[in-house]
Amino acid sequence: MRLVVDSSSDLPKEIIEKHNIHVVPLTVSIDGDDYQDGVDITSTEFYARLENSINAPKTSQVVPEQFIEAFTKILNEDEEIICITIGSAASGTCQSAFLAKEEVDSERISIIDSNGLCMGTGYLAIIAANMIDQGKTRDEIVEVLTPLTQNKIEHLFCVDTLEYLKKGGRIRASKALVAEILNIKPVLNVKDALTETIGKVRGRKKIIPYYLAHIENTMDFEASPFLSVAHSVDEPFALEFIQAFREKFNWEKPIYISELGATIGTHAGPGVLATFYIKK
Numbered sequence: 086m087r088l089v090v091d092s093s094s095d096l097p098k099e100i101i102e103k104h105n106i107h108v109v110p111l112t113v114s115i116d117g118d119d120y121q122d123g124v125d126i127t128s129t130e131f132y133a134r135l136e137n138s139i140n141a142p143k144t145s146q147v148v149p150e151q152f153i154e155a156f157t158k159i160l161n162e163d164e165e166i167i168c169i170t171i172g173s174a175a176s177g178t179c180q181s182a183f184l185a186k187e188e189v190d191s192e193r194i195s196i197i198d199s200n201g202l203c204m205g206t207g208y209l210a211i212i213a214a215n216m217i218d219q220g221k222t223r224d225e226i227v228e229v230l231t232p233l234t235q236n237k238i239e240h241l242f243c244v245d246t247l248e249y250l251k252k253g254g255r256i257r258a259s260k261a262l263v264a265e266i267l268n269i270k271p272v273l274n275v276k277d278a279l280t281e282t283i284g285k286v287r288g289r290k291k292i293i294p295y296y297l298a299h300i301e302n303t304m305d306f307e308a309s310p311f312l313s314v315a316h317s318v319d320e321p322f323a324l325e326f327i328q329a330f331r332e333k334f335n336w337e338k339p340i341y342i343s344e345l346g347a348t349i350g351t352h353a354g355p356g357v358l359a360t361f362y363i364k365k
Contacts, residue, residue, distance in 0.1 A: 087159045089168040092122040093348035094207040104214035112145040113347040128344040132318045142351045146177040152185030166194040172278020200234040204313045240275035243292045245356025305365045311339040313361040
């Protein structure tokens with residue numbers, strides 16, 4: 086059985102390689118130049134271009150032809166497929182996967198709409214990959230993942246600057262200016278694949294304490310097989326959070342760390358800290 090995801094899932098490279106996951110790239114457009122996310126441009130290169138871009142970059146959904154190519158190749162190897170995509174409310178990528186399944190006309194493909202973003206999608210993919218390694222069937226994996234798509238994966242984000250939300254037209258310039266002056270960092274989560282603000286802190290030093298308090302109230306420590314942490318070009322801050330998390334909660338299960346790609350990075354910019362887990 087093979088796992089297929091789109092590049093917005095921001096899976097760590099070692100996970101992709103370990104589980105032989107097929108990643109189908111979204112397209113990133115920066116000042117007229119098009120790149121295949123994670124193929125022609127790395128996350129680090131993306132953020133370097135982002136800081137110097139004139140216009141807000143744009144990401145384009147995976148088209149059906151890309152999924153058709155991936156599915157056909159894997160089916161020809163006599164494998165079954167589980168395909169997990171970015172939430173359909175955020176992108177047409179999921180619809181492209183369903184259209185591709187119809188086109189190849191195979192009952193050996195299961196499509197899962199993650200109803201989430203970035204490592205929220207990736208979280209489901211890692212659970213699925215581990216279950217494949219355990220020899221679970223496609224139906225068994227779908228049965229476990231489906232309830233988790235009902236907003237059961239927490240996506241906790243904090244944006245370091247509102248500059249890119251402003252540039253993309255997602256926040257008023259006046260509001261962004263006030264936030265910058267007061268050093269306000271908005272905290273967001275994701276519901277039905279769309280971001281919403283749930284709080285704010287003044288200054289970067291208050292982000293980790295806010296996260297730990299929020300996690301204590303919302304995380305199902307027993308049900309969560311691991312914690313995922315993602316950042317945008319700020320690994321030291323992510324590692325600082327991981328250390329604080331392990332110490333506070335005596336956490337001995339795995340923690341996976343990755344860099345946020347273009348899908349979230351386009352709007353959030355550098356300096357983001359995000360974490361993902363199963364909610365109570």
